[in-house]
């Protein structure tokens with residue numbers, strides 16, 4: 289953030305370095321239910337980011353001292369693959385991944401009906417396969433779909449989306465160059481239906497008014513991302529329903545033969 293550079297990040301017409309308008313998202317693709325072994329899963333591409341989310345649970349929390357007799361605990365592990373960035377990333381947890389895991393757990397916990405599952409744990413694994421700025425938002429957005437795919441009761445989905453400031457302009461969803469050389473990056477998590485903010489961080493600085501503009505931009509975008517999440521889940525349920533229909537049909541055939 290705020291490194292000096294000669295690169296022009298926004299041209300005179302307000303077009304960003306990757307061709308986007310200030311309030312335009314990078315392309316997003318979501319697929320739910322991509323892993324057979326997990327209770328729920330999702331794969332998401334967001335610009336050049338590629339992330340996988342897997343959910344297990346609710347299951348008995350281990351070790352037992354972690355158990356909460358009033359509600360389920362939500363444990364998230366965000367991990368970046370060694371090959372996810374330009375220079376090989378040292379495998380294993382580091383300060384950054386511990387921080388991101390914590391804030392994503394808290395954002396997810398705010399929508400999950402944890403009180404329905406005392407003494408349990410809901411485990412969320414986020415694997416970043418390819419990183420290009422905005423991976424915490426991409427990971428959170430994927431995790432939310434994976435939780436729904438696992439059938440975990442939630443009051444709503446949650447969406448991650450960043451906004452920020454580049455060359456004096458408030459912009460949505462910073463790309464890698466904008467993240468490196470821009471003035472501020474503000475990752476947010478939003479409950480789209482209510483506009484409630486469940487995560488807000490800021491790297492760099494901007495005025496109060498710019499911050500409010502950035503938040504409004506991210507809130508608008510969260511509704512667009514929410515539609516993509518729901519479409520992914522609808523496609524997933526359509527496939528499940530089709531498979532169940534086939535299974536019932538084949539069972540009826542067997543009965544008729546008997």
Ligand code: ADP
Nearest residue numbers: 373374375377384419420421422423424425467
């Ligand atoms: P986010 O991915 O949520 O934007 P950061 O702002 O910390 O999180 O990181 C911005 C980008 O910097 C990442 O998306 C990734 O492309 C890159 N990056 C992060 N950590 C590393 C690392 N250890 N090595 C190389 N690049 C990294």
